Amino acid sequence: MSSSIGTAPVVQEGVAAAPPGPWREFWGAFSANKGAMLGLAVIVLLLLVALLAPWIAPHAPDLTDSKAFLLPPAWQQGGSSTHLLGTDAIGRDILSRLMFGARLSLSIGIAVVAISAAAGIALGLVAGFFRGVLEIAIMRAMDVILTLPSLLLAIVIVAILGPGLLNAMLAVAVVVLPHYVRITRAAVISEISRDYVTAARLSGAGTLRLMFHEVLPNCAAPLIVQASLGVSTAILDAAALGFLGLGAQPPSPEWGTMLADAREFVLRAWWVVTFPGLAILAAVLAFNLLGDGLRDALDPKLKR
Amino acid sequence: MFRFILTRASLLVPTFFGMTLLAFFLIRLVPGDPIETLAGERGIDPVRHAVLLHEYGLDRPILTQYGIYIERVLHGDLGKSLITQAPVLDEFLSLFPATVELALCAVLFALLLGIPAGILAAVKRNSVFDHGVMAVSLTGYSMPIFWWGLLLILLFSVQLGWTPVSGRIAVEYYIEPVTGFLLIDSLLAGDYGAFWSALGHLVLPAIVLGTNTLAVIARMTRSAMLEVLGEDYIRTARAKGLAPLRVVGVHALRNALIPVVTVIGLQVGVLFTGAILTETIFSWPGVGKWMIEAIGRRDYPVLQGGMLLLGAIVMVVNVGVDLAYGFINPRIRLAR
Numbered sequence: 001m002s003s004s005i006g007t008a009p010v011v012q013e014g015v016a017a018a019p020p021g022p023w024r025e026f027w028g029a030f031s032a033n034k035g036a037m038l039g040l041a042v043i044v045l046l047l048l049v050a051l052l053a054p055w056i057a058p059h060a061p062d063l064t065d066s067k068a069f070l071l072p073p074a075w076q077q078g079g080s081s082t083h084l085l086g087t088d089a090i091g092r093d094i095l096s097r098l099m100f101g102a103r104l105s106l107s108i109g110i111a112v113v114a115i116s117a118a119a120g121i122a123l124g125l126v127a128g129f130f131r132g133v134l135e136i137a138i139m140r141a142m143d144v145i146l147t148l149p150s151l152l153l154a155i156v157i158v159a160i161l162g163p164g165l166l167n168a169m170l171a172v173a174v175v176v177l178p179h180y181v182r183i184t185r186a187a188v189i190s191e192i193s194r195d196y197v198t199a200a201r202l203s204g205a206g207t208l209r210l211m212f213h214e215v216l217p218n219c220a221a222p223l224i225v226q227a228s229l230g231v232s233t234a235i236l237d238a239a240a241l242g243f244l245g246l247g248a249q250p251p252s253p254e255w256g257t258m259l260a261d262a263r264e265f266v267l268r269a270w271w272v273v274t275f276p277g278l279a280i281l282a283a284v285l286a287f288n289l290l291g292d293g294l295r296d297a298l299d300p301k302l303k304r
Numbered sequence: 305m306f307r308f309i310l311t312r313a314s315l316l317v318p319t320f321f322g323m324t325l326l327a328f329f330l331i332r333l334v335p336g337d338p339i340e341t342l343a344g345e346r347g348i349d350p351v352r353h354a355v356l357l358h359e360y361g362l363d364r365p366i367l368t369q370y371g372i373y374i375e376r377v378l379h380g381d382l383g384k385s386l387i388t389q390a391p392v393l394d395e396f397l398s399l400f401p402a403t404v405e406l407a408l409c410a411v412l413f414a415l416l417l418g419i420p421a422g423i424l425a426a427v428k429r430n431s432v433f434d435h436g437v438m439a440v441s442l443t444g445y446s447m448p449i450f451w452w453g454l455l456l457i458l459l460f461s462v463q464l465g466w467t468p469v470s471g472r473i474a475v476e477y478y479i480e481p482v483t484g485f486l487l488i489d490s491l492l493a494g495d496y497g498a499f500w501s502a503l504g505h506l507v508l509p510a511i512v513l514g515t516n517t518l519a520v521i522a523r524m525t526r527s528a529m530l531e532v533l534g535e536d537y538i539r540t541a542r543a544k545g546l547a548p549l550r551v552v553g554v555h556a557l558r559n560a561l562i563p564v565v566t567v568i569g570l571q572v573g574v575l576f577t578g579a580i581l582t583e584t585i586f587s588w589p590g591v592g593k594w595m596i597e598a599i600g601r602r603d604y605p606v607l608q609g610g611m612l613l614l615g616a617i618v619m620v621v622n623v624g625v626d627l628a629y630g631f632i633n634p635r636i637r638l639a640r
Contacts, residue, residue: 035442144322147622148615149576152595156611159599160333236448240581243450244596259451266454267462274458277451285446292442 029297036293042286050102058082058093061100061253065091070269086271088262094271097253098279104254105235105283108169112234113227115173120180121223125211127181128188139185142178150175151240158246165238165254168247172237179226187219221298228294232287239280255280305630312626319619321374327612328373331604332366382609387601392609396591401484402472403590406582407575409487409506410514411568418518419564422525426533427552437522444519449578453512453585460508467508470587474501505586513582517571524567528560535559562632569625573618 020028030036049056059065071087072079079086085095123142127135145153157171158164191197192215200214241247242256250257255276262272339348339356348356357363361372376382382392425437461469468474472486477498479489487506490498532538533556541551580592587593591610598606 140318140322143319144326144615147319147573147619148323148326148611149573149580149618151577151580152611152614155580155595155599156330156607159607160330160604232446236446239448240450243448243581244584244599246599256448256450259454263454266458270458273451273454277448277455280448280451281443281446284448285443288442288446 026297030293033293033296035289036297039286039289039293042282043290046102046106046283046286049099050106053096053099053103057096057099058084059096061097062092062251063096065093067091070265070272072269073271076271085275086269088258088272089265089269092251094275097258098255098275101253101255101258101276101279102283104165104248104252105239105280108165108172108238108254109231109235109283109287112169112173112176112238113230115169116177116230117180117223117227119173120177121184121216123177124181124184125188125216128185128192128215129207129211135185138181142181145175146178151237154237154241155244155246158241163246163249165248165252168238168241169234171241172234175237176230176233179230180223183222183226184219187222188215191215191218225291225295225298228287229291232284232291235280235287236284308630309627312623312630316619316623320616323612323615323619324374324377325370327608328370331608334604377612382612383605385598385606386603387598387606392605393613395594395606396610396613399589399591399594401481402486402588403576403579403583403592405485405487406506406509406513406588406590407572407579409510410512410575410578411517411571413510413514414518414521415568418521419525419561422522422564423529423552423557423560425522425526426529429530434526437526441519441522444515445523447515447519449512449515450581450585452515453508453582456508456512457585468501468505472502472505472589473498474505477501509582509586509588512585513575513578516574516578517568520567520571520574521564524564525560528563529556532556532560562629565632566625566629569621569628572621576614576618 019025065083065087068080068083068087068091070089071083071091073086074081074084076086083093083095085093085098087093088097123138127138154168154171154175157174158167161167161170197210197214200210205214238247239254239256239259242254243260245260248254248257250261258276259273259280262269262276266273339353339360339362354363361369364372380393382396384391385395388395421437421441425434428434457469460466473479473490477490477495479486479493479495479498479502482489482492486502487499490496490502529552533552538551538556541555542548546555576592579590580596582588583590583592584596591614595607595610598604598610
């Protein structure tokens with residue numbers, strides 16, 4: 001960046017006054033955002049809980065305790081310190097289930113984003129590079145997916161493929177696909193006329209190299225933001241499918257599925273309903289905070 | 305203007321055909337053929353199976369079948385429910401007013417709270433109130449509404465006993481449908497008891513369904529307001545000595561509301577998504593609950609038709625919003 005014309009001391013001075021590197025600059029802007037740091041902290045905590053669940057969970061997630069059906073949380077009358085957040089209708093420890101559920105929800109979020117981002121980026125690159133009929137076909141298809149109410153399409157897909165965690169993830173990935181396609185295509189179109197792309201093309205770079213090596217890294221910022229926000233959407237939608245009985249199937253400790261199980265006890269045991277939802281809310285909120293922070297730090301133009 | 309309307313409206317055609325393609329081929333992914341699905345678990349003998357395949361045109365080439373499907377759809381024939389044998393379109397139309405009533409009340413709730421909150425947050429930028437509104441709206445935006453509904457039932461219906469848990473109106477009332485909206489129909493019939501019952505049933509579902517929209521509207525109003533408050537004409541208005549309330553409430557709000565109106569229009573899809581969950585929790589007899597029940601009964605024509613109809617409605621509303629936006633703001637329509 002810094003111009004290095006002149007004698008050696010001037011160059012050194014230039015280095016000393018050089019702007020911080022891209023990472024430091026990014027971290028400086030990001031860490032100043034309290035909300036984003038809170039989100040990051042919650043995500044790190046959730047990741048740790050998910051990774052360490054077999055060691056830190058007080059009980060096995062599907063171990064039933066026949067002496068303790070619908071036991072209230074420890075601090076309430078009748079609660080016991082062996083089941084901190086109480087037990088569900090067949091005596092399973094809610095805290096342990098939530099900890100194991102974190103594994104499911106985080107993997108769902110990350111897997112869905114990985115699938116949809118990979119497919120979306122590929123389609124977006126194709127649409128942006130090869131204009132014409134191919135682009136029209138891809139973008140019209142994305143319009144169709146985007147127009148249909150998201151959960152409705154996911155529900156219909158799962159209803160047809162059959163309920164289950166994998167199908168639910170696939171359905172959610174299809175539903176969020178258009179965002180990645182649109183972002184990538186828009187970024188590609190704005191980048192492709194830049195001089196550096198022309199230069200690379202003239203020096204003989206093939207289309208694939210242009211796509212992945214030249215253009216894609218320069219489209220990364222909006223995609224990273226979308227991916228972070230996408231994890232929250234994926235967790236929320238997968239939980240909603242679980243709640244409707246279409247996602248992970250019982251006795252899986254997926255948070256949405258736990259809520260579905262708990263529905264009939266809403267009148268008698270507030271804790272079986274409250275904690276799984278709280279976990280979903282915390283995870284979704286954390287990824288949204290992270291996404292907002294990333295957007296502000298990576299792309300000042302988008303800052304509102 | 306006419307040209308603008310035509311260009312926007314012409315985009316409807318490919319999207320609608322795309323939707324029919326999706327609806328048609330998604331249903332093909334169901335294991336087995338439609339006749340086997342119709343027969344259900346009883347099974348069907350091969351001869352009868354072949355006859356029925358021929359009768360329904362299912363032995364024809366797939367493109368011909370799609371052609372037949374399109375022709376039927378364009379004539380308003382979306383097939384019959386496998387369970388009730390009633391036409392899908394009729395069932396949809398009889399349930400749709402309940403969903404619309406719920407969605408409208410949800411939007412009303414979101415507007416009444418969201419716009420004032422957004423304005424105040426913008427005016428008192430960086431105050432405790434501003435941070436509070438932003439935190440609450442991000443929470444509302446992240447809220448799993450199916451859980452939120454259960455929490456509200458727990459608090460208001462179970463603990464406090466203020467509102468009923470489910471349904472649309474207490475069983476003792478019967479209101480002759482005129483508009484399909486119970487709130488209006490009960491007033492038309494002069495039955496105030498029914499009106500209050502319907503309102504009581506509506507409050508919680510409307511709050512639940514309106515929560516995401518409320519968060520979006522509050523955020524949007526705030527940011528639009530902040531942008532407008534920085535404009536020169538606002539400074540001029542202030543310099544003229546106009547009352548602050550007038551500057552904010554009249555001069556600024558008018559322009560700040562334009563993006564907000566668009567956002568409300570684009571919430572229709574979100575509202576339908578939310579209605580599926582809300583109606584399931586509160587046993588609200590609308591199209592969302594109808595479709596969820598159809599899944600359990602493997603009633604594919606209902607799923608197919610319902611998806612197509614809701615998608616078409618969202619599509620038309622989106623284009624309507626686009627047109628309205630171009631109408632309010634000439635720069636948009638001249639841009640192309």
